[in-house]
Amino acid sequence: MIIPVRCFSCGKVIGDKWEEFARRVAAGENPAAVLDDLGVTRYCCRRMLLSHVNLIDEVLRLYEERDRSTFKEG
Amino acid sequence: MPMEVKLLSLEGDTIRFLVKGCDTAFANALRRTMIAEVPTMAIDDLFIFDNSSVLPDEVIAHRVGLIPLKTDLDSYVLPERCECQSDLGCSLCRVVLTLDVEAGEESRTVYSGDLVSEDPAVVPVSPKIPIVKLAPGQALRFEAYARLGVGKDHAKWQPVSMCIYQNLADIGIDEDRCTGCGSCVDACRYGVLTLEDDKPRVVDIYSCLLCGSCVEVCPLKPPAIRQDVVEDAFIFKVESTGALPPERIVTEAVRVLLEKLDELEGKVKRGEMDEEIEPFKGLEEELGHAQT
Numbered sequence: 405m406i407i408p409v410r411c412f413s414c415g416k417v418i419g420d421k422w423e424e425f426a427r428r429v430a431a432g433e434n435p436a437a438v439l440d441d442l443g444v445t446r447y448c449c450r451r452m453l454l455s456h457v458n459l460i461d462e463v464l465r466l467y468e469e470r471d472r473s474t475f476k477e478g
Numbered sequence: 479m480p481m482e483v484k485l486l487s488l489e490g491d492t493i494r495f496l497v498k499g500c501d502t503a504f505a506n507a508l509r510r511t512m513i514a515e516v517p518t519m520a521i522d523d524l525f526i527f528d529n530s531s532v533l534p535d536e537v538i539a540h541r542v543g544l545i546p547l548k549t550d551l552d553s554y555v556l557p558e559r560c561e562c563q564s565d566l567g568c569s570l571c572r573v574v575l576t577l578d579v580e581a582g583e584e585s586r587t588v589y590s591g592d593l594v595s596e597d598p599a600v601v602p603v604s605p606k607i608p609i610v611k612l613a614p615g616q617a618l619r620f621e622a623y624a625r626l627g628v629g630k631d632h633a634k635w636q637p638v639s640m641c642i643y644q645n646l647a648d649i650g651i652d653e654d655r656c657t658g659c660g661s662c663v664d665a666c667r668y669g670v671l672t673l674e675d676d677k678p679r680v681v682d683i684y685s686c687l688l689c690g691s692c693v694e695v696c697p698l699k700p701p702a703i704r705q706d707v708v709e710d711a712f713i714f715k716v717e718s719t720g721a722l723p724p725e726r727i728v729t730e731a732v733r734v735l736l737e738k739l740d741e742l743e744g745k746v747k748r749g750e751m752d753e754e755i756e757p758f759k760g761l762e763e764e765l766g767h768a769q770t
Binding site: 405407414416419423443461467468 | 616
């Protein structure tokens with residue numbers, strides 16, 4: 405749904421690294437290099453960011469589109 | 479034998495140090511104390527006034543609880559040791575943080591940095607931890623009570639995200655038989671060995687992970703290099719979550735451990751141990767070493 409605050413296995417805070425990670429990977433950088441750069445060294449923490457899908461963005465679209473749509477109920 | 483402690487490195491949130499002259503039981507006691515007994519501050523109670531976000535209240539509460547807070551151990555006491563003994567605590571044993579965010583025309587993320595603390599010293603370690611994302615018009619308002627606690631009660635109070643130790647290595651090279659082929663130097667992935675005057679030399683023994691590759695690749699039979707474990711020396715590596723400086727976690731763990739040993743000593747001296755060990759007496763005889 406949304407990036408977990410901490411790594412499930414070791415408890416390192418990884419939530420604050422998600423936005424930079426997602427932005428840089430989307431810009432074409434190598435995910436491994438970005439993770440090294442962010443100081444995420446253990447594989448338990450690396451999989452947290454690598455395998456994350458930020459579904460909350462998809463959910464929020466329902467609310468955003470509803471407000472913008474010209475379709476009226478009834 | 480006197481115990482010897484040597485600082486190996488202190489970089490950012492990670493400390494490495496060597497403890498010499500103790501057994502595994504002591505090293506493990508220190509590790510477990512750092513993980514489970516060193517207090518830190520974390521949000522424990524949440525009063526949610528308004529939550530129209532897509533995440534339910536309990537998920538918000540869980541996420542907010544996991545945010546590490548910079549801890550001021552000298553100004554606050556554990557709630558169970560505080561004189562007030564009240565449910566919500568007093569200014570000595572809790573910090574109130576509030577959050578009031580409403581998304582306007584655009585969706586926005588609520589960050590840990592949006593938390594407003596009554597004590598500027600007790601703030602999230604990072605202001606960029608997302609709590610929830612709000613669609614236009616959605617709002618999140620709550621009051622959070624942060625308290626000191628220990629890791630054995632909940633992992634959110636653990637001051638460390640990594641706390642490990644390993645035995646110190648001892649690498650010996652048989653200089654007379656070594657041909658200086660350098661295969662052990664190439665095999666070591668951790669930069670322990672280097673080739674000097676056509677002979678391997680140990681340059682960084684503290685980085686040795688005891689993998690044994692250097693012995694394995696030696697072409698001589700038996701190998702001209704040996705790798706042993708120093709039984710009474712341990713290398714600790716401790717990574718803080720940011721709640722406390724790593725060196726403070728170590729010193730605080732030692733303090734907690736001494737406190738517990740004092741308590742034990744007091745009980746032994748006052749003769750209160752009998753009732754503590756009473757339930758285990760039959761068990762000892764069964765195992766055949768009943769002498770105390």
